[in-house]
Amino acid sequence: MTNCSTWQGRVASYVDAELPLPEMEAFREHLATCPDCASTALALMESKMAVRRAGNRYAAPPELRANMLHFAKGEPAVAHNAAGRDREGYRNFTARHWTGWALATAALLLLAAGLFVAANRRQSAKAVAEFADLHVTALASANPVEVVSTDRHTVKPWFQGRIPFTFDLPDLQATPFTLVGGRVAYFHQEPGAHLVFGYQRHFISVFIFRDTPQLAMPASFFADNTSSFTLRTWTQQGLRYVILGDANAAAIASLTELLQHAR
Amino acid sequence: MKAQTGSYGEFERLAMPLFDSLYNFARWLAQDATEAEDLVQETFKKALHGFSSFVPDTDFRAWMFRILRNTFLTSRTGLRAKLTVELDPADEETTPVTWETPESLALASATREALQAALDGLPVMYREAVLLCDVEEMKYQEIAQVLSVPVGTVMSRIARERKLLRQMLAGERSVRSGSARK
Incomplete structure (x- = not known):
């Protein structure tokens, strides 16, 4: 339990993003000076992430989704008795119905493809949420970065031997961005680079991982600003880049371009 | 069916993105696949039937989850x-939210299987409150609408449920049915 009398009792509300904006800002500043609150907030954020991962447990049966879609459209749904699972059709099958079955198979394949896309979208949304969590957790920590340097020639070599790949960082001179530092981040047990950039009073996270299917991110370029963060992700030379922060979309796009042309 | 033809498209647009979350929550509630499917079907049926009474620009997600619950x-x-499990009236009051770090570490470091x-x-x-907060990422106000309780009660329920989870993971106690009452 935190011994900090000022904020005790409000840490959970902060982590749940339920404090009014000025208090959120004040608490964020407080975290930098109070190790008690910082460790409490960090533990709570990590536990929220753990519950989120554990709680996203059950996937709905494809036929239920198809039926609900029919239903929502006002179309007659295919009989779907969850208790009975009527399989009479199988018993009545005869060879003369083959064309019907061929069509049904084709429809099922199309449905499966649709469901695959939908499942991928859901997975992507989860991955996006997890990156947002990594960003928030790191910034809430007393030490957001392990290597503190504005010099790309210091930060990049620091990752040598710590992650199984290398990457290029852009020259930020004459740009509104500053490099704050970096740390090793883990996503689904895979080590990667977490770089923190400063832009005005905002912090922007850039995650770089090997582009594996486990990342479950959108196939190529993807931008999302539906949540409170602006996020962009893309692949480049076998690496997956994820950039997110609460800076405006133009700033995120500008940093994206710098990273894409880093040499 | 009460919904008018024009409202089907709008219902589909609003309801289908919630389908996966509703099913997941239904499974956590019912703890049975067949029952969860029935719950989701019934929820969609009731929601479509009452869609004309839904006030546009209000919280559709909370409305759907409330119907499901x-x-x-x-x-x-x-x-x-x-x-x-009859909820303890004392727990319904707003209680200060405390967070014991050693226990919380047990929760944060627990495997997915252990947490499940x-x-x-x-x-x-x-x-239910902690699932709505942490898994569905609902705001306290939204959870209050789903559970039909005041926001203060939501806060104390979330705190209590997190505490129970921490205690269970720390191996301090087994919480089941009646023993959950403190």
Whole structure:
């Protein structure tokens, strides 16, 4: 339990993003000076992430989704008795119905493809949420970065031997961005680079991982600003880049371009 | 069916993105695949039937989850869950939210399976607030609408459920049915 009398009792509300904006800002500043609150907030954020991962447990049966879609459209749904699972059709099958079955198979394949896309979208949304969590957790920590340097020639070599790949960082001179530092981040047990950039009073996270299917991110370029963060992700030379922060979309796009042309 | 032809498209647009979350929540409530499917179907049926009474620009997600939960509560499993665990009135008051770090570390470092087992071990009525908050990422106000309780009660329920989870993972106690009452 935190011994900090000022904020005790409000840490959970902060982590749940339920404090009014000025208090959120004040608490964020407080975290930098109070190790008690910082460790409490960090533990709570990590536990929220753990519950989120554990709680996203059950996937709905494809036929239920198809039926609900029919239903929502006002179309007659295919009989779907969850208790009975009527399989009479199988018993009545005869060879003369083959064309019907061929069509049904084709429809099922199309449905499966649709469901695959939908499942991928859901997975992507989860991955996006997890990156947002990594960003928030790191910034809430007393030490957001392990290597503190504005010099790309210091930060990049620091990752040598710590992650199984290398990457290029852009020259930020004459740009509104500053490099704050970096740390090793883990996503689904895979080590990667977490770089923190400063832009005005905002912090922007850039995650770089090997582009594996486990990342479950959108196939190529993807931008999302539906949540409170602006996020962009893309692949480049076998690496997956994820950039997110609460800076405006133009700033995120500008940093994206710098990273894409880093040499 | 009450919904007008023009409203089907709007209902589909609003309801289908919630389908996966509704099913996941239904499974956590019912703890049974067949029952969860029935719950989701019934929820969609009721929601479409009452869609004309839904006020546009209000919280559709909270509305759908509330229908789902109310449907569950009137089911046989739901009634049994309500009878098995009667919420402690003391817990309904707003209590200060505290967070013990050593215990919380047990929660943060728990494996997915251990956490799922701990959530399974909680009585239904003791897991819904934390699932809505942490898994569905609902705001307290939204959870209050789903559970039909004041926001202060939501806060204390979330705190209590997190505490129970931490205690279960720390191996301090086994929380099941009646023993959940402190």
